[in-house]
Amino acid sequence: xxxxVLVLLDSPETQLRSAALELLTIARSLGRPKAVxxxxxxxxxxxxxxxxxxxxxxxxxxPTSVSTDAxxxxxxxxxxxxxxxxxxxxxxxxxxxxxxxxxxxxRLAYALGAGLVIDAAAVRAEDGKAVGYKRVFAGSWDTSCxxxxxxAVFTVRANSVVPEPAESSVQTEVIGFPVEVPASATxxxxxxxxxxxxxxxxxxxxxxxxxxxAGGRGTDGxxxxxxxxxxxxxxxxxxxxxxxxxxWFDTFIGQTGVTIAPRLYIGAGISGAPHHRxxxxxxxVIVAVNNDSDSPLFEIADFAVVGDLAxxxxxxxxxxxxxxx
Amino acid sequence: xxxxxxxxxxxxxxxxxxxxxxxxxxSSEEGTLNELDxxxxxxxxxxxxxxxxxxxxxxxxxxxxxxxxEADTAIRKAYQxxxxxxxxxxxxxxxxxxxxxxxxxxxxxxxxIEEEGPVDLVLTGMAALDGLGSVVPVLLAAELDLPQLxxxxxxxxxxxxxxxxxxxxLDDALEVLTxxxxxxxxxxxxxxxxRFPNFKLIMAARTxxxxxxxxxxxxxxxxxxxxxxxxxRVLAATPRPPRPEVEVVVDKGEGGRALAEFLIRNDLV
Numbered sequence: 001x002x003x004x005v006l007v008l009l010d011s012p013e014t015q016l017r018s019a020a021l022e023l024l025t026i027a028r029s030l031g032r033p034k035a036v037x038x039x040x041x042x043x044x045x046x047x048x049x050x051x052x053x054x055x056x057x058x059x060x061x062x063p064t065s066v067s068t069d070a071x072x073x074x075x076x077x078x079x080x081x082x083x084x085x086x087x088x089x090x091x092x093x094x095x096x097x098x099x100x101x102x103x104x105x106x107r108l109a110y111a112l113g114a115g116l117v118i119d120a121a122a123v124r125a126e127d128g129k130a131v132g133y134k135r136v137f138a139g140s141w142d143t144s145c146x147x148x149x150x151x152a153v154f155t156v157r158a159n160s161v162v163p164e165p166a167e168s169s170v171q172t173e174v175i176g177f178p179v180e181v182p183a184s185a186t187x188x189x190x191x192x193x194x195x196x197x198x199x200x201x202x203x204x205x206x207x208x209x210x211x212x213x214a215g216g217r218g219t220d221g222x223x224x225x226x227x228x229x230x231x232x233x234x235x236x237x238x239x240x241x242x243x244x245x246x247x248w249f250d251t252f253i254g255q256t257g258v259t260i261a262p263r264l265y266i267g268a269g270i271s272g273a274p275h276h277r278x279x280x281x282x283x284x285v286i287v288a289v290n291n292d293s294d295s296p297l298f299e300i301a302d303f304a305v306v307g308d309l310a311x312x313x314x315x316x317x318x319x320x321x322x323x324x325x
Numbered sequence: 326x327x328x329x330x331x332x333x334x335x336x337x338x339x340x341x342x343x344x345x346x347x348x349x350x351x352s353s354e355e356g357t358l359n360e361l362d363x364x365x366x367x368x369x370x371x372x373x374x375x376x377x378x379x380x381x382x383x384x385x386x387x388x389x390x391x392x393x394x395e396a397d398t399a400i401r402k403a404y405q406x407x408x409x410x411x412x413x414x415x416x417x418x419x420x421x422x423x424x425x426x427x428x429x430x431x432x433x434x435x436x437x438i439e440e441e442g443p444v445d446l447v448l449t450g451m452a453a454l455d456g457l458g459s460v461v462p463v464l465l466a467a468e469l470d471l472p473q474l475x476x477x478x479x480x481x482x483x484x485x486x487x488x489x490x491x492x493x494x495l496d497d498a499l500e501v502l503t504x505x506x507x508x509x510x511x512x513x514x515x516x517x518x519x520r521f522p523n524f525k526l527i528m529a530a531r532t533x534x535x536x537x538x539x540x541x542x543x544x545x546x547x548x549x550x551x552x553x554x555x556x557x558r559v560l561a562a563t564p565r566p567p568r569p570e571v572e573v574v575v576d577k578g579e580g581g582r583a584l585a586e587f588l589i590r591n592d593l594v
Binding site for chain 1: 338339342343344347361423424425451452454455456457458459460463464467468470472473474475476490495496497498499500501502503504505513514555556557558559560561562563564565568569571572573574575576579580581582583584585586587588589591593594
């Protein structure tokens with residue numbers, strides 16, 4: 001019997017980013033991949049879906065009584081997904097690990113009576129059961145967890161697999177499906193919703209980036225060297241909570257901020273408080289630059305430079321630029 | 326105004342956290358009130374303190390947790406902050422509960438608290454620092470069939486209009502949401518600065534009683550919670566090998582070059 005795997009696409013209106021492509025890669029390893037979108041998929045998205053072996057993408061059609069803003073309410077997203085799951089006869093549902101997606105995943109699993117694994121680093125089929133692998137306690141333990149119910153819902157962390165297109169591409173058909181939204185799903189009113197602008201050709205999204213350069217208190221508010229090195233590496237830029245509180249940068253990495261697990265993390269002027277470590281310790285390679293060799297980040301680093309980040313980072317950027325020619 | 330704050334007793338993130346037989350070790354020496362729950366307690370106390378005195382007297386903040394006796398530390402921490410009442414749900418059959426078993430239990434306890442009088446608000450922290458799932462508030466809203474206002478960086482409760490409004494900053498959007506009370510609200514660590522306990526409350530907290538309820542008291546079937554009712558089962562939990570020794574370079578003018586060469590050598594560029 002084929003396992004049907006349904007993937008929620010995060011940014012179908014523009015193009016699929018790496019997190020969605022990873023989910024499609026995992027979906028194909030588990031069974032037959034299908035996709036569901038809340039918005040209208042672009043031509044680029046459809047081409048990506050075809051290349052990744054997805055023959056069907058379900059597009060939600062919400063009642064006109066549900067406003068564009070209200071369509072983002074967790075209860076509405078959840079009922080939309082539930083309808084799609086029944087329609088696609090899905091056994092496994094995969095979502096990326098954003099906060100809104102975790103919430104929608106939870107309500108979906110609640111409605112389906114399905115097992116739920118949040119922030120899996122890998123999902124595999126073993127003995128006919130879906131198994132989620134997680135890295136917990138700030139990356140210090142590996143756990144695996146099998147879903148014992150017939151249906152399973154997973155949110156999956158970015159950088160868990162390398163996105164890989166299917167051996168042969170397929171034609172992707174868009175199928176609209178009507179969603180009945182019960183009144184109980186809209187007891188919350190959206191007073192306002194401002195979407196943050198997506199910068200085309202800008203840096204990759206922090207949560208999904210394969211390389212991240214982050215700055216902390218040691219930058220003294222100057223993120224110039226951080227951004228310069230990030231741009232040479234094609235990396236995302238992040239900060240510590242302290243640096244964000246100081247108003248030096250807008251997004252922080254940490255247990256209550258963005259949790260990352262990139263291939264390469266470079267932390268400059270960051271002491272490595274537990275809050276920050278909890279958000280990045282699962283990174284594959286950790287590099288620390290700090291003028292204090294006793295900073296806790298050094299304890300978990302693979303490579304560390306004791307020195308002034310304002311000297312070290314620009315020099316590293318210059319050498320890398322020359323290397324790239 | 327009656328507010329239930331659901332809290333969790335978790336291993337201290339500064340301590341050596343570990344698993345035993347697939348379960349998180351929660352010893353009384355190294356455990357603590359989940360730090361993010363302090364923001365929920367602070368939010369609850371501030372709402373009550375903003376009321377006219379007569380209404381404050383009829384108001385109640387109850388902390389609720391599901392755990393063994395070691396979790397009394399967490400409830401006492403809430404008492405030290407000024408919470409008046411604590412309930413711990415404990416039952417051997419609860420061991421191994423997944424998100425759904427946990428939520429069914431907490432919801433049953435909230436319904437029991439409701440039998441004494443209406444509950445206006447259920448408050449939680451944004452996540453527990455051990456599991457970091459962030460889904461219990463959402464599931465509580467689903468189970469109790471109440472509106473959910475989660476991840477509030479700012480919470481305003483209009484007691485007269487009986488509404489709650491939250492501002493929440495997501496990765497891709499900034500939202501302002503409102504809902505009628507009763508509602509389930511989770512707050513982030515941006516919502517407020519939790520107060521420090523004062524000496525008088527610290528002393529009083531030591532002897533303040535804690536109510537302990539079991540599954541029978543909640544009318545819950547043991548088969549629906551714990552290992553028996555769990556939809557997921559832990560197969561393995563293993564500590565990761567320690568990272569290899571760190572390679573440290575002291576910058577004497579070539580530190581940046583050394584960093585670049587490390588990246589090139591390891592194919593990270």
